[in-house]
Amino acid sequence: MEPIRISYYSDVLCVWAYIAQIRLDELAANFPDQVAIDYHFVSIFGNAHEKLETRWRDKGGLRGYSNHVHEVAKKFDHITVHPDIWAIATPSSSMSSHLFLHAIQLLEIKGIIPKSERIFEKAVRAFREAFFTQLADISDRKVQFAIAKELGLKRKVIQAQIDSGEAYALLSKDFDLVKEHTVNVSPTLIFNEGRQRLNGNVGYRVIDANIRELLHNPADEQSWC
Template sequence: MTNSVQIDYYSDVLCVWAWIAERRLSEVEKEWGEKVTIRHHFMDIFSDSHTKIPQQWADRNSWSGFAQHVRESAAPYEHAEVNARIWQSVRPSTSANAHLLLKAAQLELGENPAQQLAWAFREAFFMHAQDIGRLDVLQSICDDSNVDYQSLQQHLNTGTAMAALLSDHKLSQQQGLKGSPSWVMNNDRQTLYGNVGYRIISANIEEVLRTPYTEASWC
């Protein structure tokens, strides 16, 4: 039996399914505590939303159709509130600025504070319809979250945050991940993707904890 599980969690801050999965992340930490280590990575899903959405939703009412899809996707989940303005009148051009700052936060502050900042970014967009594609909006959220924006800026200036973000993108491609969110565990042998229920996530964690790495997991 192994003592702990490492989960590499890949997401995009503008992805509604990752917004829904925030509660599941909290439950993993609550149930499994120190037995699970979550490393957060960011995927290139909405790096150019103003090209992606009009193209992929051209025959489904474009922005309005996508906005409706997001609202309907989140509707069954009380914890995943969605503001009616997102993607309708508030249309971030990219998630890359938020991801870059979050990699800087990981480098400067560590994993947990960076994840709290990621929550703040997502909450600002999905609940309060703030355009988190804008650097000035992100800086304001950092200020409200008591995160020193200037301390993050040094990692942008030196390129270390960009290098870390590009490394995330490369890893997601190498692992053939299909989208956001993706949970990767068991030395990359198990991947859960999309709107996966908490019990499935928990069962996979339990199986990895029970199974030595020298054996193939039955889960």
């Protein structure tokens, strides 16, 4: 039986995606052979600094947004957020990180690093944790390479994926898919060939119920709609 494919869209700077990471881990643990996750990025914070300064101008600016993130984060015990998140050392864009992470993903696709070690997923997690817990400016290429080095990845092979244009091609594909599926929320899960989607802060039990419904019902079963 082919695994259920889930297209997962997120922005690496999004606190809701940071919160949701544990749910993806749980999904992979509970359905190791029945579910396959295709990772994509949506550019919610593509122009992060200007976007937040503009949208939060009348609500305290970056410090106001920082307070908002803390209000969200304190509801979830499994994450840690730096006291000055977003208030200082604000990343300019998530797109730089998305490009770099796609370069790492290409190393798995090409077999340069084994998929079984799930380095790409570890890298995404490491980028989020570096930003949210350490205030690392993950839009900075030097910071990105430092994180990659901690994961045992060589600078040369990552840079080659960027220089060749292939990492840009994957990022461009994300742009096309985001437009095709009108994704404007991070995180978003799309499955059942686009007929089902879950947006934003969706609890694990809801995700689990949708997966089990697809697993236990035949593909050609008629809809009750």
